[in-house]
Amino acid sequence: MSSSPVTSRIHGPLLIAAAVFLVVVMPAMNALGWVDHFTLNLWGKYLCYGIMAVAIDLLWGYTGLLCLGQALFFSLGGYMMGMHLMLMIGKLGAYKSDLPDFMVFLGHTSLPAFWKPFYSFPFALAMVFIVPGLLALVFGYLAFRSRIKGVYFSILTQALTYGAALLFFRNDLLMGGNNGFTDFRTMLGANLRDPNTQRILYICTALLLVGTVAGCRWLTRSRFGLIQRAIRDSENRVLFSGYATANFKLFIFVISAMIAAAAGALYVPQVGIINPSEMTPDKSLEAVVWVALGGRGTLAGPVIGAISINALKSWATRAYPDLWLIILGGSFVLVVMFMPKGIIGLPAQISGIITRLRRRRQATSPETTPPAASTEP
Amino acid sequence: MCSIHPIRILRPLFLGLLLCFQSGIAADENQSSVEPVRQVVARAIAASSSSEQRAIVLSLKSNPTPEAVLWLNKWKEGAVFLHEDEQGTVTPVLLTGEAGSDDSQEVVKLADGTPFVGADGKPVRINPKEVEAAETDSGLRKAMKEVSDIAALANPDKAKRVRAIQDYAIGQNVEKLPALLTLKQTEKDPDALRALEESIAIIRLKSATPAERAAACKTLGSLHSLAAKDMIRSLLTDSEKAGDAVTASAARQALKSIEAHISTINAFGTAFRGLSLGSVLLVVAIGLAITFGLMGIINMAHGEFIAVGAYTAYLTQNLFASGINLSPFGVSISIPGFNFASGGDLYFAFALPLSFLTAALVGLVLERSVIRFLYRRPLESLLATWGISLVMQQLFRLIFGPNNVQVSSPSWLSGNWTVNDIVFGWNRVFVIGFAVLIIVATWLVLNRTPLGLLIRSVMQNRNMAACMGIRTERVNMLTFAFGCGLAGLAGAFLSQIGNVGPALGQNYIVDSFMTVVVGGVGNILGTVISALGIGLADQTLQQYLGNPVIGKILVLGAIILFLQWRPAGLFVTRSRSLD
Structure with missing residues (x-):
């Protein structure tokens, strides 16, 4: 399932080249005017999704935990950053009040206590990691302690996400309700509508992505990663060998939640809006598709999947708005059925089919196994 | 009046x-x-x-x-x-x-x-x-009113007479008392007599003699009169002001008795609503209990099969009436209807089996084309079926339009039945009856038919069943189609109590999975108990919190905690195998 050392030696330089392209070349071309601001902003969004996809893959591809709550952690990170950005609007909002517009609209006259610390950027940044991390810790502790795994884990995380989305849709949570947060102005004093600010945000995103991939690469190749994969392949054997698998899973679950949250925190200032529809179970499933399409159990795969599906989405929702969901759903089914290793595994799959065909021709006796069946484990 | x-x-x-x-x-x-x-x-x-x-x-x-x-x-x-x-x-x-x-x-x-x-x-x-x-x-006109009031009291229709008697008490006009007292001597019907006693007592609350007022309070208390509650309360404040201890204590006791009655009504009402919500959950989850619980397929398109059933009911309704125009992919299709005279009430009897068959057919196609490759990969079946659910939702949107469509309920579903002040809506009674019917039918199919025997054997041990000569492929196919058909039946049923739109299934998918997981996978009885339990918990929380969303979130939280205690659900299928 994971890439072998031989292929990764070939992939290594490719990965570095891709990293340089994303971090240096893209922003440089934008600064020179070869890539317009809209495209760069769009790519910033794709890369945020790419980070979330890596977080999902860390759980699903490497540990065998299909979490449908990653969109929740992503949006929680976004919400924490959004709270700070909302307060930074100050009197520039529609109601010319220090309070965020939606609070004025709901008839509040003073800022609720839990909003006050968010005037501080470092506090907000810390909360980006602490809130989703804590939620993941508590939920993960409860789930892994009672050995909820496989499909049950997926369904429970889905329910958690669903419940949280219901909660955030409410106005009395004081998190903007239905409309969420939007209309941001400044971040650390820089105008968010200025292309230079957006370019810096893009570079931060690309750096975070490269850092995340590098970090996960190191983690998954360490002894920890070995146990992680062993849990994926046979949890009971690992358990019987004396490893507390629950703690390993909890650790990876919290890390993954924090990575997704960081991606969300960078997503919000670039996209300019965060609302509860970002945290529905559907969004999590969509992100899982990116991983499946790109190739799970690899680190480059999820990023490729996230970028390619979202680029396809940007194009198809404009060109064929009626058919987009059919394209997405259909490609999903096809990938699951015929490309279990995703785009990354495609070359190996094709060469495998060619070898088999060649062998069959040499053996002259007609083989009855269809090629599709061979892709099943 | x-x-x-x-x-x-x-x-x-x-x-x-x-x-x-x-x-x-x-x-x-x-x-x-x-x-x-x-x-x-x-x-x-x-x-x-x-x-x-x-x-x-x-x-x-x-x-x-x-x-x-x-x-x-x-x-x-x-x-x-x-x-x-x-x-x-x-x-x-x-x-x-x-x-x-x-x-x-x-x-x-x-x-x-x-x-x-x-x-x-x-x-x-x-x-x-x-x-x-x-x-x-x-x-x-005043004279006419007197005649019509008296005529209303003499109305041979019992329900109208009772209404008239109750209306007589409005305003607590002592002058109206004699007419009621006269009627009381001739009235035979128990309901009308009860209403008479209540109305007479309500009017007598205004009586000049304290003893009569106290007696009226006592009567109303023992009758659990809801209508008199406010009047007794105002009498209580008046008599406290006037220092009339006899009336005040009688009024206080009457209020206590009425309030106890109200809380009983609320408790029963909550239990009834919980039971009917539980039945809805049960009906939507029973198909999933087969496909997920028995077969282990995470069918994320389950909700869309419900929608298939609902749209089938919609089509049937229109075919029984004047036909329908559809325009999928820009192609205009016009289907003529039969124009049956009593189609409005009749169509539903046909819609039920049709919904089952249509959804089962779609399920059959899905099983043959996709699901059968994924039996050993449950997580992948989750992803593939989610893709299918997206495609199906979009197809509904393209064929039937993005808005909700109108499915009318037969007239016999409106109206209600009141016992001791507790209102039982016919549609909720129908919901419960339908759930019972579906459960009994499913149980019979699984436990009393040759197909059920095959299904159970394949689900218990696929390889062993195959060795015994059972064509497991075919059993899988039929089981999946059966589960999908039940989802379609649920759709026809939901079309009677809610909106029918492309996103219909999405509203129920999380609930149905929760119901099956809590009940214990592979156990129909567990699904029944968990559906009723979740329904009751939801309605009880809603009653006390007065807020449906918080109630729902608390129920989700409670389910997560419940699974701490019983990770495999209420009923565990025991097995010696690990994993």
């Missing part, structure tokens, strides 16, 4: 029916010596002075029939016209037939309903714009 209501309905019909109607009455009345009611009314209208008119109207109190109210209302509404001939004889008449070119209409005599013929032998025609209608003054 309520006696006006049936007349409003009758009015458009009335003129047309008049001729057949009057002959029957005339025949009856010829035999009895009593003056026909309409003749009395006609006499009253023709009377010269207002006081004479009032006296004649009040004389009707001795014979308070609905018919009298009908004619009096005609008079009050200005539908009776006064025709005056050359001799100055005034005849009250009613318009009938079609309006002619000069707006004039033929008339019948109010007194006996016979056509009004003039001296020249020709029917008299009247233009309602030119001839004056019979007038009423306030004193007369």
Whole structure:
């Protein structure tokens, strides 16, 4: 399932080249005017999704935990950053009040206590990691302690996400309700509508992505990663060998939640809006598709999947708005059925089919196994 | 009050029916010596002075029939016209037939309903714009009201009589007491007697003697009168102010008893609503209990199969009526309907099996084309079926449009049934009955048919079953189709109690998975208990918190905690295998 050392030696330089392209070349071309601001902003969004996809893959591809709550952690990170950005609007909002517009609209006259610390950027940044991390810790502790795994884990995380989305849709949570947060102005004093600010945000995103991939690469190749994969392949054997698998899973679950949250925190200032529809179970499933399409159990795969599906989405929702969901759903089914290793595994799959065909021709006796069946484990 | 209501309905019909109607009455009345009611009314209208008119109207109190109210209302509404001939004889008449070119209409005599013929032998025609209608003054209208109130009390229809008795208590007018007391001596019906006692006691709350007030409080307390609650409360404050200890303590006790009754009603109402919500959950989850619980396929498109069933019900409804126009992918398709006369109530009986079959067929196709490759990969089946659910949702949108479609409920689903002040809506009773039916049917299929035997054996041990010569591929196919068919049945059922739209299934998918997981995978009984438990918990929390969303979130939280205690759900399928 994971890439072998031989292929990764070939992939290594490719990965570095891709990293340089994303971090240096893209922003440089934008600064020179070869890539317009809209495209760069769009790519910033794709890369945020790419980070979330890596977080999902860390759980699903490497540990065998299909979490449908990653969109929740992503949006929680976004919400924490959004709270700070909302307060930074100050009197520039529609109601010319220090309070965020939606609070004025709901008839509040003073800022609720839990909003006050968010005037501080470092506090907000810390909360980006602490809130989703804590939620993941508590939920993960409860789930892994009672050995909820496989499909049950997926369904429970889905329910958690669903419940949280219901909660955030409410106005009395004081998190903007239905409309969420939007209309941001400044971040650390820089105008968010200025292309230079957006370019810096893009570079931060690309750096975070490269850092995340590098970090996960190191983690998954360490002894920890070995146990992680062993849990994926046979949890009971690992358990019987004396490893507390629950703690390993909890650790990876919290890390993954924090990575997704960081991606969300960078997503919000670039996209300019965060609302509860970002945290529905559907969004999590969509992100899982990116991983499946790109190739799970690899680190480059999820990023490729996230970028390619979202680029396809940007194009198809404009060109064929009626058919987009059919394209997405259909490609999903096809990938699951015929490309279990995703785009990354495609070359190996094709060469495998060619070898088999060649062998069959040499053996002259007609083989009855269809090629599709061979892709099943 | 309520006696006006049936007349409003009758009015458009009335003129047309008049001729057949009057002959029957005339025949009856010829035999009895009593003056026909309409003749009395006609006499009253023709009377010269207002006081004479009032006296004649009040004389009707001795014979308070609905018919009298009908004619009096005609008079009050200005539908009776006064025709005056050359001799100055005034005849009250009613318009009938079609309006002619000069707006004039033929008339019948109010007194006996016979056509009004003039001296020249020709029917008299009247233009309602030119001839004056019979007038009423306030004193007369008051007299009419007295007659109609008494007539309402004497109404042979029990429900209407009870309503009238209850209306009598409004305003707590002591003058109305005698009429109720008179009726109490002759009334036989227990419901009407109860209403009488209640109304009499409510009026007596205003009585001048403290002992009578206290007795009234006691009666109302023992009757658990909801209507009297506010009045007793105001009596309590009044008597406390006045220092009337006897009344105050009686009122306090009555209030206590009524409030205890209200909390009982609420508890029963909550339990009933919880039971019906649980039944909805059960109906939507039972298909999933088969596909997920028995077969282990995470069918994320389960909700869309529910929608398939609902849309089938919609199509059936339209086929039984005037047909339907659809325009999928820009192609306009027009399907003619059968135009059955009673299609509105009849179609549902056909929609149920059709929904099951359609959804089962779609499920069969899905199983053959996708699912069968994924039996050993449950997480992948989750992703693939989610993709399918996206495709299906979009197809619904393209075929039936993005908005909700209208599925009408048969008339027998509206209305309710009240026992001891607890209201049981027919649709909720239907929900519960339907759930019971589906569960029994599913249980019978699984436990009493050859197919059920095969299904159970394959689900217990696929390889062993295959070794025994069971064609597991075929059993898988049929089991999946059966589960999907049940989802379709749920859809037809949901179309009766909610909206039908492309996202219908999405609303139920999380709930159905929760229900199956809590119940314990692979166990139908577990699903039944967990559905009812979740439904009851949801409604109880909603009742106490007064907030559906917080209640729902708490239920989700409770489920997560519940799974700490029983990770495999309520009923665990025991097995020695790990993983």
